Amino acid sequence: MRTKISPESPHSYSPHVFAWEYVPPATDTHLDFGCGGGAFLASLRPKGIRKLVGADVSSPAIAAGRQEFPDLTLLHCPQGQRLPMPDRTFDSITLLDVIEHVHEQEELLRELHRLLKDDGILIVTMPGKHVFSFLDMGNFKFIFPGIHRWHYCRTHSLQEYEQRYVSNPDGLVGDVSARKRWHEHFSRRKLAGLLGRSGFAVESFDGAGFFMRPLAILARLAGTGGRLGRFLLNLRSKDIRRFASANLFCLARKRP
Numbered sequence: 001m002r003t004k005i006s007p008e009s010p011h012s013y014s015p016h017v018f019a020w021e022y023v024p025p026a027t028d029t030h031l032d033f034g035c036g037g038g039a040f041l042a043s044l045r046p047k048g049i050r051k052l053v054g055a056d057v058s059s060p061a062i063a064a065g066r067q068e069f070p071d072l073t074l075l076h077c078p079q080g081q082r083l084p085m086p087d088r089t090f091d092s093i094t095l096l097d098v099i100e101h102v103h104e105q106e107e108l109l110r111e112l113h114r115l116l117k118d119d120g121i122l123i124v125t126m127p128g129k130h131v132f133s134f135l136d137m138g139n140f141k142f143i144f145p146g147i148h149r150w151h152y153c154r155t156h157s158l159q160e161y162e163q164r165y166v167s168n169p170d171g172l173v174g175d176v177s178a179r180k181r182w183h184e185h186f187s188r189r190k191l192a193g194l195l196g197r198s199g200f201a202v203e204s205f206d207g208a209g210f211f212m213r214p215l216a217i218l219a220r221l222a223g224t225g226g227r228l229g230r231f232l233l234n235l236r237s238k239d240i241r242r243f244a245s246a247n248l249f250c251l252a253r254k255r256p
Helices: 014-022 039-043 059-068 105-115 135-144 146-153 157-167 190-197 212-222 227-242
Strands: 030-034 049-054 073-076 092-095 115-129 202-206 245-255
Touching: 014 039, 014 092, 014 245, 030 039, 030 105, 059 073, 059 115, 059 212, 092 105, 105 115, 105 190, 115 190, 135 146, 135 212, 146 157, 157 212, 190 202, 190 227, 190 245, 212 227
Parallel strands: 030 049, 030 092, 049 073, 092 115
Antiparallel strands: 115 245, 202 245
């Protein structure tokens, strides 16, 4: 990862730290689409942005966020629906590890283009396509559905599994669109093409990690309490700083 991290940043090396550095301070409005419970949005408070707005397709995530961060504006946005806001509302928008979960990608980006002010900033992060992409644990539920169901029911319950992965009222399989059913990975060329077709011009790319996925699997197997677990976590942290392939980060600007 090449992005310089300022001392004020509340984040370590991650997609969030890249986004936090490039969200412009002291503007009127910022939208975090796919905000989950609003944690990243809340971390932008020191930036002095007048209004912070989050939107997500997951109704449980929005409900939890409203409880934890009552000062934020958090909206439930069902898949495929427009946000109830006029054109050119936001100075900047973040889309952090979201687009790879979405089936209608160009439709979503066109909606964000509509909401962004002229010359406004869009910050996008996602998994990068590289040699270890096949180890993405987010896709194990699609490759090995029986094993995933057994493991999830063992650690949670059958009822929770059914609600989250089978009959999710928000049209999701876990956190992936039921119409997509795959956690996608992107090359820089593919992302630049997608953004270009949706009215954005790429200004810069960055990324983080190379061995992150195999190290994450080893760390999960080893646990975090022992010496080996701590060693693997430390190694993963160094990997994130040194390389720029496993995660892909992009700063883009709205074309008039």
